[in-house]
Amino acid sequence: MRRNTEAAKRAAERREREDAADRLHEVVPTLGNLTLHIEERRTDKDEVEVSHTRRVVIDRAPAHFEMGCSDRRCDGGHDVTRSIMNALRAGETEFTGSDVCGGQSKHGPCKLEMHYAAVADYADAAE
Ligand SMILES: [Zn+2]
Numbered sequence: 001m002r003r004n005t006e007a008a009k010r011a012a013e014r015r016e017r018e019d020a021a022d023r024l025h026e027v028v029p030t031l032g033n034l035t036l037h038i039e040e041r042r043t044d045k046d047e048v049e050v051s052h053t054r055r056v057v058i059d060r061a062p063a064h065f066e067m068g069c070s071d072r073r074c075d076g077g078h079d080v081t082r083s084i085m086n087a088l089r090a091g092e093t094e095f096t097g098s099d100v101c102g103g104q105s106k107h108g109p110c111k112l113e114m115h116y117a118a119v120a121d122y123a124d125a126a127e
Contacts, residue, residue, distance in 0.1 A: 007072065014066055014077070021064035021081075024056070028088045030122040031058055036084075037117045040070050043100065044111050067114065069101045074110040076103015084118065093120050 024031065034056040039048050050070040066079040078099040087095040096117045101110040 006075065007068075010068060010075065010077070014068065017066065018062040018064045021062040024061040024063045024088075025058050027063040027085065028122075030091075030124050031088060032121045032123050034058060034061075034088070034118065034120045036065075037119075038067070039115045040112050041115070042111045043113050049112065069103050069105075069110060069112055071101075071103075071105050071110055071112055074101060074103040074105040074112070076101040076105075076110050076112075078114045080114075080116060084116075087118065088120060091122060093122075094118070095120075 024034075036054045036056065038050075038052055038054060040050040041048050063081070063085055065081045065084045066077060068077045069075075078101060080097055080099050083097040084095075087097075094117070096115065098113055098115045101112045101114070103110045
């Protein structure tokens, strides 16, 4: 299956970029916990297509936040590394962001938009 091979290749390339990135705990040593709630919806519809929560394993996680598009026929994805890392470096405890997929799906440009809501806490933050 050609599509599956391409998807596997993209996933492998994504892992390479994650492996090449600095570790999250090196960049933001005070970070204690990070949870990302992720939703994807089509920009031409108001329905949430995909929703999941990801608890980031701080000890091992790369300082790289890239997710493949949830549309299996799409070659795009979301790289929100910069916005998330800026917020974490600034010590923000709750922040949100979004990214429109720039990929090509079966029927043309992909219209999936990813929204994330992040909750972080830091070692030296007051309880
Ligand atoms: Zn897409």
